[in-house]
Amino acid sequence: MQRSRRQRDTHYEVHGFRKNHWTLLEVLETRDEAAELAERSYRTGAYQAVRVLRERFDPGEGAYDSLEILLLGRKRKPSKHDSDMPAVFCKTATDLYTPEARRAITRLLAPLLDGLELTTVEILYSIDNYKRVEAAGTRLLQAVQQAAVAQVRETGEPVAERIRQIQSVISSALGALRRAEESGRPRIGEGRFVDLVARMKSLGGKEFLLSMALADDLRGHEGTRAKLGRLLSLMRFDHPAWALEVLDLFLSEQLQHRRLIQEILPAQALIDRLELIAALARGDLDGRDVPDEAQMLARFLKSRLLPKCRDVLIEHIVYELNTKRRFTGEGLVGEFAALGRLMSALGEPVISVLGESSLREMIEDRCARLLNPQSLGDFLALAPTPAEKLTRLLDLERQTIGDANRRVLAKYMIPLVTMSSNEAFWTRPAAANVRGRLQLLARLQRRVLASDLAPGYKSRIGGALDDMCLKIIRSNGVFERLAGADMSPSRRAESLLAMMAEGCFTEGQARAAAEAEAVRHMADPAFLEQLSRAENREERDAAIARLRRLLTEAGVAAPGSL
Template identity: 25%
Template structure:
């Protein structure tokens, strides 16, 4: 009966706009039978620009429009405000009722817009890339990208248009050292940028590191040794975690390790601590600080420093001297807890 009534209501109407207005006058309290009948009609309405654009009023960038379409296509979020009454009612339907045909129409619009190649933001490359990755994340539901392989290929093309020799400097922004450039670009390897863009980033990182002939060239001529060690150690850690081809990763790590070792030879922070004045407890704490400073990379020097710290920690005079300033049991407990935290940060266990 409902199907016949709706058909009779719509039959005299000539275009989708009129039919859409008529359907949207139906009672909000639609029973499942009526929703099932209306779903294909709403799907047809949404494939016309006259109807779909009503849902996007007030939005200027394609990125904002596609995020709204995604919300409606997945039935998530809340209906957008400040829409025309009929569009407002349709948005409420889409986020509150299962309407597979309508949602399929919106998903089709999403894929078509992503595939078309129009800028999401109309702005500079860095903002555009951020918008591309944000939209892709929004369209990934339960590990699956809406639009499947077609949408994936479209996103990959968008990334490759942004991540290339002509535009990469605009993505990275101003930097003063090669290390800063690398720190800006390496996080991109954690993003779904596509194989072509990934290969470009990997080659770029490899070439930049291999072109450096000294640690100063990598981290900056005027960078003081402690900061130089920290930058090299941070870069080494980032490379270890990066998804790089085995041979390339090994080559980059060896170069960074060589630069780090060269800097240690000229500065030797462990030797300086051992040679400086002060008692056992003072030196033990200095060694702990060195281990947790972020200046050392995994390897022989860090192991040697930890052993030196452990040796001084085991000395009978360490704990009495460390707790000497504590005036009461609560202060002693605080000092002991602080020491445990420092030991964990230094890779020396919880003590």
Template identity: 25%
Template sequence: MDDEPRSDVDAAKAAVCEAVSDFYTPAGRQAVGRAAGGFLYPQYLTPLEVLHSVDRQRQLANAGTNAMQAVQKAASWQVRGTSVPVSERIRRLWELTDAIQSGTAARLEAEPPQPVTLATLPDTLARRAGEADADRRFRIIAALTHTLADRQGWAAKFATLAELGSGLAGLEAFNVFDSMIAEILRPAAGLEAVLGRMDTIGEDVLRLLDLSDGTAKPESAPASPPTARALFDLLAVAAMPETRAVLSEHAILLARSNEKFTRKPLSEEITFIVDLRKRMTRDGTLRGGADTLEALSRRLARALSDQTIDMIMVGANSVGERVLRAVQLHGTVFGEEALRYLETYATELMGQPKLETVIVAEGDSLRHRVKLLGKLHLAIAKSEFPAKTKERLATQVERLQSDLMDRTRLLEKLESGTGSTSDRLMKVIDLCREGAFVDGPNADRARKAARDLMKRNDFLESYLAGADQKGERANRLKDLQKLLAEARIV
């Protein structure tokens, strides 16, 4: 599926037509749409309709300078970067378009197209003896083009095609309907007329991706416009490669736009961008390639700045919580600028004077403060910060936790405090199991305190208090053994 959005020049260069038949290919038709779109789309016309109708060709030719401008545009785009004179390419395109007009007139004069109805559809689609595939395709599209001649607007044209083609899904003849529907959906106005718009750009992107991938459920189609359900139904049962490619192209273009994806808080917008990159990746390749990655990275760079960081840090009441959130974001976002900003932000926070007084909120419980530092150390150690930065910050956090433990005499109070020995031991065990202490000297101190408590004469009695049955006492000891192993105390 070729869903890579192309510039006007790239679209024209992908279809340097040298034969009449080249104009009828998907690439050729896209080039026609780019060059003549200024005339076609306001008239609700598609390249296929122009290529299969004498009336439409005359309409284009007689519309002032539109035909001349279209040829000149296509020629200039196609020779750009080459040594071919634009005048030579213009001459060749005029030769080919003249041949198209004369050929179309001869074909349709020999067999004038008739309107297609559900009753006449089988005869229109029937393969004739000795008829080449290209001739049959031309005849069917010419008949459908004639049928659409009096339909006003994109939605009306699509509705007619959807009604006629709904029973053909899976048949080779449906390829014609796929081509014509794809061209109706290619202009943004055509897509909106048929499918409508969601409340946000992000929802539009996700819906287009679902439709192009074949994962959209017909029952999820909106009630308005009614054509949306018809499109959902067709895509649920038919291959429609051209239509899916167009829908995917629209999704990529919207993903590269500048409007916010959501109307949610900035932190959720960032999460959406990160998740969208994953959603748009197929077999390890991001749809739209480097251009899409650059656009998404640019969004993240805008979202992560001195002007926005306070919105992202709402609820982070201490420097430690802010640094932790920055490190966690660093592990999910992408783009050099966004990553560098978070690295700078974290290092500047950790470099402020009297850090020990603000690294954790003094109003929080001691247990929370110790755990926050342990969690922050682990996040830094696992981060993709530059190696020297990571080592420096991790060492800093370890020292801050050690100082906090010394200043508050956390372990000493647990060893000599009130309450039973077993209760105090369980508090230490729980902290160790939760990874509250930084691995190394801090964790070793905590585990030693736990072992010292276990050596107390009254420990076993207090731990087994209330367990009168032999089996109950054995089970309680097994549970303790498991907890001690999880806390790496024994």
């Protein structure tokens, strides 16, 4: 199929960033191909960041205009002289209505829009709303200047010239709005919205005209929540796709207001609100105590009629994942547990938008930011002994997401069980507490071996705990004292098996030594001799049954004689 002239004049460049500069990786004809290559390249780990630029030829200028449409990963840390404003180039009034331009306008005018309780689309489709922004001081002029500065860093042209071009584009957009007003554009008025949509079916530029009608209608509703309610009252499952797209755009821009999200999804803790946002994005608020607006939104989201709204809700979650605000007031373990709750709450509709790898990467990054030396130091300072510190780290590991983050925890665990300064605590318990210390070592080792730490770390930490368990056994003569006690071989075997069943021995050398000692006592000729001296068959059978039960609980195979 022959490509259109517009398609021929547009291509997509994939760039990789490392060692402080961008490198062109590939030039492709379609956006999808470029995005796929960018994701593959970023996943290799060879680049700190990968971006896709849309290059569109401007015949009037005789040059290509660049627009960054995808960025994966992190670029270099900007210097204090850099502008953080997005360099979005708008050469015509139509360019102002692109998603990239709307995002740039929203960012540039954010404080003003919040104060006026307006959205970017309300300004773009209403002269009266534009005049409100224009009359609200110098913020609009400052926004134009900031956009111009960001753009000339790439073009090299004078700032004043770029400002003039931006203002010319704005004037052109206002002219289009005036012409539509003068031609008698449709109005929502008192009639049924569904009838208005039906009448507009055959109109040229119906999406633009309906957007103007909605922006005008919302001027009669004060506050973002009232506007949200009004837009929801106009929604129907059977609207034509083009009308649903327009409503979706207006609804999604209202949902960008964080105060509105707090109103329709009330919650005490931030994690509770994030779970509600995730549930709303999935369209699943059944049984939740939330206002009617949220329930109405959920029904349309569940039917996948509002993709832009879903994307904005996801952006709220992504924003919070990248801030320093704590999700709970419950310390590191609570924070990590909250991240796990959020991961579970997001579900397939959300993950399908973000991509499972990107979502997991964001959550892992948040975990990593929390696992800094200061926070871990404060976390461990609350535990006075090596055993309590190791217990707290294992509690944290259970909630930790990401192998790299678990490695950080493992490196804090290793010194607790290997440093000579801690050996006395582990291996020299009070005489009356030998059994308790053996059980503590075995209990901690079980948790280490059941954790999601890498096998090498499990082996090293678990092995160190086993070494200390064996030292206690030897230094306290645990087996020797039992062998010298005034009791029969069967009682000695039962005592050892009971200790094994009670978790007194770590896996490895300690347990192997205990099992060998128990088997040695059971191999003593006097062992069976005592069983055979039972007063009657019932007593003998009961003794054998008790011994078999102990063997099972201790995890030791019964000797053939039993």
